[in-house]
Amino acid sequence: MFSKGRCLIIAEVAQAHDGSLGMAHAYIEAVAKAGADAVKFQTHYADHESSAEEPFRVRFSPQDATRYDYWKRLEFTPEQWVALAEHARRVGLLFLSSPFSFHAVAVLERCGVPAWKVASGELANLPLLDRICATGKPIMLSSGMSGWQELDMAVARVRDSGNELCVMQCTTAYPCPPERIGLNVMEEMRRRYATFVGLSDHSGTPWPGIAAAALGANAYEVHVTFDRAMFGPDVPASLTLEELAMAVKAVRFVETMLANPVDKDATAGGYSGLRKMFGQGLVAAHDLPAGSLIGPDSLSTRKPLRGIPASQYDAVLGRRLRVAIAAGTPLEEAYLEATRPGEAP
Numbered sequence: 573m574f575s576k577g578r579c580l581i582i583a584e585v586a587q588a589h590d591g592s593l594g595m596a597h598a599y600i601e602a603v604a605k606a607g608a609d610a611v612k613f614q615t616h617y618a619d620h621e622s623s624a625e626e627p628f629r630v631r632f633s634p635q636d637a638t639r640y641d642y643w644k645r646l647e648f649t650p651e652q653w654v655a656l657a658e659h660a661r662r663v664g665l666l667f668l669s670s671p672f673s674f675h676a677v678a679v680l681e682r683c684g685v686p687a688w689k690v691a692s693g694e695l696a697n698l699p700l701l702d703r704i705c706a707t708g709k710p711i712m713l714s715s716g717m718s719g720w721q722e723l724d725m726a727v728a729r730v731r732d733s734g735n736e737l738c739v740m741q742c743t744t745a746y747p748c749p750p751e752r753i754g755l756n757v758m759e760e761m762r763r764r765y766a767t768f769v770g771l772s773d774h775s776g777t778p779w780p781g782i783a784a785a786a787l788g789a790n791a792y793e794v795h796v797t798f799d800r801a802m803f804g805p806d807v808p809a810s811l812t813l814e815e816l817a818m819a820v821k822a823v824r825f826v827e828t829m830l831a832n833p834v835d836k837d838a839t840a841g842g843y844s845g846l847r848k849m850f851g852q853g854l855v856a857a858h859d860l861p862a863g864s865l866i867g868p869d870s871l872s873t874r875k876p877l878r879g880i881p882a883s884q885y886d887a888v889l890g891r892r893l894r895v896a897i898a899a900g901t902p903l904e905e906a907y908l909e910a911t912r913p914g915e916a917p
Contacts, residue, residue, distance in 0.1 A: 573687050573710040574738050574768040574790045577831055579823050581781075582668065582689075582793040583608040583816055584772075587616075588804050591646040593656075600659050602813045603796065607820040610666035612689060612793065615653065615680055618643040620673035650679045657683035670694075677703050685709070687736075689793070692716035692744055695726050705733035712791060714772050715761075716742035727765055738768035738791050746809040747776040755783060762788075774809035778819035785823040786830070792823065851877035854888060854903040862896045865913075871903070878902040 574580060583603040589596040596613070603611045616622075618640050626639040636642040648656070653669070660667035667684075670691045671677045677700070680688075687710040694700055695718050704711060711730050715723050723739070730737050741758040753775060762769045770791030771784040781792040795810035811819060852873035860870060866888055873882045879902035880888060888903065890912040897907060911917050 573736055576788075576790070578827060579785045579789050580610065580770070580791040581608045581820055581823060582610040582612050582666075582791065584612045584793050584795045584806075586612075586614045586795060586806055587646055588795070588797050588802070588806060588810070589613075589646075590803060593648060593652055596648070596656055597659055599796070599798075600656065600663060600665065602798070603816070604660075604663035604665050606796075606813050606817040608665070608816060610668050611660050612668040612670070613656070614691070615648075615669045615671050615676040616643040617647055617673055617675050617679075620675040650682055653679050653683050657685070671700070671704070674700070674703055677707075681707065687712065689740075690714060690726075692718070692742055696722055698729070701726060701729055702733075705730055705735055708733075708735060710736035710738070712738045712740055712770065712793075714740045714742045715757075716744035716772070720764075727767075736768075737765070738770050739765055740770045740772040740791065740793065742772035743774065746774050746806060748774040748809065750775065750780075753780045755780070755787060758784060758789065759787060774806075776809045776811070778811060778815050778822065781819050782822045782826060785826040788830070792819075794819070848877045850875065852882045853877045854880045854882055854885065856897045856899050856901045856903065858899045860893055860897050862893055864893045866891050866893065866908070874900070874902070879904045 583606065585596065585599045589599060600611050622640040622643050624638055624640050628639050633642050636645060657667040666686055668687060668689055669680055669685060670689045671680055672691070672694060688704045689712045690701060690704065692714040695713060695715065713726055713730065727737065727739060739761045741754050741761060743752045743754055745752055753773070758769050758771055768790040770789050770793065771780060772793040773780045774795065781794055784792055794816070795806045796813060796816050797807050797810040798813060800807060800812065852875050854871050855874045857870055857872040864870065868889065871885070871888070888908065892909045892913065893907055894909060895907050
């Protein structure tokens with residue numbers, strides 16, 4: 573599922589479809605066109621995860637009286653989820669969705685999800701985590717609401733089950749400012765757990781994902797939206813599909829750079845022709861008679877490089893001319909005495 577040297581790029585649709593099945597399918601097509609590796613949703617079933625008392629964190633929906641009502645309005649049937657998964661596979665995407673109940677896990681198992689993403693708020697939901705681990709599939713743990721102690725516990729539980737693991741640095745802020753992204757935490761996770769790591773970004777910009785790729789992230793998850801004017805709580809923390817396409821290209825560019833270390837001397841050695849074209853050589857600054865002592869005022873430089881290169885300036889100063897040369901004439905070693913006056917031959 574995860575590999576070194578290639579970052580798994582996950583476009584998170586979440587609830588951006590706002591309950592429209594057609595919109596969900598449209599997102600799959602758009603994400604595939606943008607070049608991501610996976611499309612990800614969230615599978616909510618109000619009767620299995622919520623209650624009428626669940627409040628809105630931030631009230632954003634004018635049509636839903638409670639959070640329960642919101643989840644209810646966004647539900648898809650198991651058959652609709654299966655169709656979404658099949659659509660994703662047809663266009664070359666991995667189909668992922670975060671479950672929030674046992675029922676959602678069962679539905680997504682029918683969809684044939686290749687891996688699981690455990691949302692930040694569910695990290696301490698041990699019954700749900702155990703149910704997910706029992707599938708034997710790779711697991712991504714999001715860490716946005718957890719400190720090290722809680723994260724250590726979840727990581728140990730996944731490892732005890734033998735599932736492949738990727739721990740995702742995440743900051744639960746929508747949008748997340750740059751000073752709270754926490755790329756350093758991603759690196760600490762790598763050292764602490766010796767496992768795959770990634771970034772779940774909510775900045776609403778492509779820059780954290782590109783930086784994470786440069787640091788060797790194994791996964792990068794980011795919310796997407798068709799337009800910043802669309803409805804939904806995640807829009808301010810999302811990339812447009814055009815921005816996603818740019819981020820995908822940038823991440824792949826970074827990976828190519830990292831996979832191809834450069835030998836500086838070997839690279840420079842291939843530029844001999846260009847060095848002559850763009851380099852400058854020493855020339856007479858004015859007419860110089862035979863016997864002239866070469867000083868700083870005797871020389872200038874010109875392109876293309878002919879004769880003695882400007883880099884040999886120090887080796888030329890203080891030597892005498894054997895012949896007279898006109899202004900602008902490239903200096904040749906044959907025009908100069910071999911040694912400076914007083915130097916041993």
